[in-house]
Amino acid sequence: MDAEVLHLYELMVRSRFFEELTxxxxxxxxxxxxxxxxxxxxxxxxxxxxxxxxxxxxxxxxRSTPEFIMRGVxxxxxxxxxxxxPGEESxxxxxxxxxxxxxxxxxxxxxxxxxxxxxxxxGFALAAKYKKTDNIAVSFSGEGSYNQGHALESLxxxxxxxxxxxxxxxxxxxxxxxxxxxxTGGNLVQRANGFxxxxxxxxxxxxxxxxxxxxxxxxxxxxNKKPYFLHVLVTxxxxxxxxxxxxxxxxxxxxxxxxxTKSFLTPKGANLGKRIKxxxxxxxxxxxxxxxxxxxxxxxxxxxRKHQELAQEFDEVDQNIHREIKxxxxxxxxxxxxxxx
Amino acid sequence: xxRMNFDEAIExxxxxxxxxxxxxxxxxxxxxxxxxxxxxxxxxxxxPTPISEASFLxxxxxxxxxxxxxxxxxxxxxxxxVAFDAIVNHATKVYDFSGKRWGVPLVIRxxxxxxxxxxxQHEQILYGSIASIPGxxxxxxxxxxxxxxxxxxxxxxKHPVIFLEHKLLSEQLLYYLGGSGRNTVKFDVPENGIEGExxxxxxxxxxxxxxxxxxxxxxxxxxxxxxxxxxMDAAIELEKQNISAEILDLRTIVPLDIDNIAASVQKxxxxxxxxxxxxxxxxxxxxxxxxxxxxxxxxxxxxxxxTTIPFSPQLEVKTLPSVEKIxxxxxxxxxxxx
Ligand SMILES: Cc1ncc(C[n+]2csc(CCOP(=O)(O)OP(=O)(O)O)c2C)c(N)n1
Ligand SMILES: [Mg+2]
Numbered sequence: 001m002d003a004e005v006l007h008l009y010e011l012m013v014r015s016r017f018f019e020e021l022t023x024x025x026x027x028x029x030x031x032x033x034x035x036x037x038x039x040x041x042x043x044x045x046x047x048x049x050x051x052x053x054x055x056x057x058x059x060x061x062x063r064s065t066p067e068f069i070m071r072g073v074x075x076x077x078x079x080x081x082x083x084x085x086p087g088e089e090s091x092x093x094x095x096x097x098x099x100x101x102x103x104x105x106x107x108x109x110x111x112x113x114x115x116x117x118x119x120x121x122x123g124f125a126l127a128a129k130y131k132k133t134d135n136i137a138v139s140f141s142g143e144g145s146y147n148q149g150h151a152l153e154s155l156x157x158x159x160x161x162x163x164x165x166x167x168x169x170x171x172x173x174x175x176x177x178x179x180x181x182x183x184t185g186g187n188l189v190q191r192a193n194g195f196x197x198x199x200x201x202x203x204x205x206x207x208x209x210x211x212x213x214x215x216x217x218x219x220x221x222x223x224n225k226k227p228y229f230l231h232v233l234v235t236x237x238x239x240x241x242x243x244x245x246x247x248x249x250x251x252x253x254x255x256x257x258x259x260x261t262k263s264f265l266t267p268k269g270a271n272l273g274k275r276i277k278x279x280x281x282x283x284x285x286x287x288x289x290x291x292x293x294x295x296x297x298x299x300x301x302x303x304x305r306k307h308q309e310l311a312q313e314f315d316e317v318d319q320n321i322h323r324e325i326k327x328x329x330x331x332x333x334x335x336x337x338x339x340x341x
Numbered sequence: 342x343x344r345m346n347f348d349e350a351i352e353x354x355x356x357x358x359x360x361x362x363x364x365x366x367x368x369x370x371x372x373x374x375x376x377x378x379x380x381x382x383x384x385x386x387x388x389p390t391p392i393s394e395a396s397f398l399x400x401x402x403x404x405x406x407x408x409x410x411x412x413x414x415x416x417x418x419x420x421x422x423v424a425f426d427a428i429v430n431h432a433t434k435v436y437d438f439s440g441k442r443w444g445v446p447l448v449i450r451x452x453x454x455x456x457x458x459x460x461x462q463h464e465q466i467l468y469g470s471i472a473s474i475p476g477x478x479x480x481x482x483x484x485x486x487x488x489x490x491x492x493x494x495x496x497x498x499k500h501p502v503i504f505l506e507h508k509l510l511s512e513q514l515l516y517y518l519g520g521s522g523r524n525t526v527k528f529d530v531p532e533n534g535i536e537g538e539x540x541x542x543x544x545x546x547x548x549x550x551x552x553x554x555x556x557x558x559x560x561x562x563x564x565x566x567x568x569x570x571x572x573m574d575a576a577i578e579l580e581k582q583n584i585s586a587e588i589l590d591l592r593t594i595v596p597l598d599i600d601n602i603a604a605s606v607q608k609x610x611x612x613x614x615x616x617x618x619x620x621x622x623x624x625x626x627x628x629x630x631x632x633x634x635x636x637x638x639x640x641x642x643x644x645x646x647x648t649t650i651p652f653s654p655q656l657e658v659k660t661l662p663s664v665e666k667i668x669x670x671x672x673x674x675x676x677x678x679x
Binding site: 183243 | 370371373374375377380389390391392393394395396419420422423457458459460461462463517518520522523525526649651652653654655656
């Protein structure tokens with residue numbers, strides 16, 4: 001088991017360090033666009049991806065970097081893509097960007113359209129079944145996507161066509177600034193059950209919990225050719241995207257508070273008591289968003305705390321991956337810089 | 342007269358309209374935060390929704406039929422595609438199907454457009470694809486005064502309207518989508534579009550009337566939204582080369598003010614259409630066909646987006662309309678060669 005824990009830890013750290021690097025590059029203006037990081041979701045993703053075999057497919061959303069890294073797609077090509085480098089070394093020649101990563105080789109497709117991962121995985125699974133392989137398809141998306149029509153249709157389609165799909169719902173409790181419990185009727189596992197799909201809810205911050213469950217679940221999907229629904233609790237430690245104003249209370253007040261204050265000063269509309277109440281509700285709900293960053297909710301921290309006997313090995317992994325990522329950065333910047341010469 | 346930001350002007354016009362007309366409600370993802378200033382005043386008229394565009398846009402149609410005036414918001418116009426049925430088969434059809442007895446006073450508000458390095462699923466403008474469906478008006482203001490006036494007009498319409506809000510003109514969207522915390526990236530923001538003079542009290546602008554932004558004698562430039570500002574910048578350059586461009590800001594894509602386009606083309610004999618939307622099968626072709634139907638004599642060129650908008654900023658600038666392209670195409674139109 002120690003070897004497995006170390007392997008899972010390594011997958012998580014590689015993804016974490018890589019994404020931390022992308023965050024710095026983004027802040028430096030070297031990565032364009034919005035940047036949605038999967039920091040805080042590594043345990044859930046490592047627990048699943050470590051159980052995939054060659055030929056398994058993944059359809060993911062706007063937050064897909066961890067699965068690309070853990071699946072083994074060339075990190076430098078991902079980085080160049082995220083930097084918008086228009087060269088053949090980039091994963092998608094600079095045309096896709098971080099919300100639209102594609103690897104034909106690894107059968108990995110993503111979409112920035114919320115919900116699109118589900119039909120995506122269903123089609124991959126259909127092809128796998130039709131070709132009489134043992135392969136499965138995995139859909140990764142947030143809990144918010146399960147309110148999208150085509151997502152729910154996909155659950156039904158996979159169920160009725162009996163397709164080998166693992167639907168992974170990464171639930172951080174939020175979609176942008178919306179608290180998902182306010183926007184989701186019923187319970188998502190039961191929702192999947194309603195479509196005739198078995199499902200389970202796990203603590204996605206604990207990599208072993210996910211890994212152990214998935215070791216049973218995925219072989220069953222391969223064998224029975226039936227979809228399965230995995231609900232995992234995760235966090236987005238960097239918020240919805242980098243420099244999310246909700247993670248910074250000053251910014252939250254600046255962005256939402258200022259306009260609210262202004263609206264207080266203007267006459268007409270609801271009476272003052274009602275105004276104060278509605279504003280209070282918004283602000284206190286938004287402040288809850290920050291719970292995601294507590295260190296006791298960090299999957300890396302949780303693994304390290306659970307296995308204190310492996311502290312030294314963990315440190316070694318950290319150092320090795322740190323070196324590895326540094327090399328990737330050097331190589332990437334060489335290619336990137338070479339171009340602009 | 343006072344000055345306002347583009348998004349402030351829209352919000353201000355909406356507040357004025359909401360105070361006058363309690364049928365107006367607002368629905369969409371994250372509207373409790375994105376419209377927090379309105380929540381305080383009109384909390385029971387703001388309906389934040391799950392990520393379910395097909396449903397809440399469809400529901401907006403019948404809510405409108407039942408007497409409300411919903412402003413249904415999308416995070417971006419690109420996402421209308423998951424709810425396209427609501428536009429193509431419902432919002433635009435009810436009035437005709439009902440024997441012209443039942444209108445749908447629905448306003449769809451959506452950010453649009455490129456220039457933020459967000460890639461081909463988050464930067465489209467898509468008015469051409471929607472414009473071909475009879476029964477819906479499409480507005481694309483280029484400055485705060487037009488934005489407020491057109492929003493007010495939209496809220497007085499009896500039929501569906503799409504109100505497009507270019508991201509490069511909106512302080513709020515630039516702050517949020519552009520990355521509030523980094524100053525390391527600069528966007529090509531038109532300063533005359535993001536902020537400007539607005540009236541003290543909003544009056545609705547007439548929908549379907551273009552505005553002549555600059556008079557000229559040698560060629561007519563037609564565009565809308567951010568592209569208008571690119572044309573204005575190009576005109577300064579062209580002026581130095583003794584080419585005088587007349588610049589028309591469409592303001593509304595549908596209905597198209599073809600009368601006033603024709604009047605300008607009759608004067609200049611040359612037209613350049615600068616269209617941020619896809620070049621093929623869209624606005625630029627529509628204008629050409631409409632002018633030809635009037636048997637006008639003119640020479641014609643167009644600039645439009647021909648491919649998927651690339652993520653890479655250096656490819657993106659080559660794909661979207663730019664001052665450089667406009668200058669070069671104008672020279673071509675003027676001299677008959679490059
Ligand atoms: C069809 C569509 N509607 C809206 C959006 C804007 N949007 C991008 S991410 C997001 C929230 C997604 O929430 P969730 O699925 O929980 O994923 P998370 O970001 O929390 O990982 C929204 C609404 C979009 N990209 N696509
Ligand atoms: Mg979420």
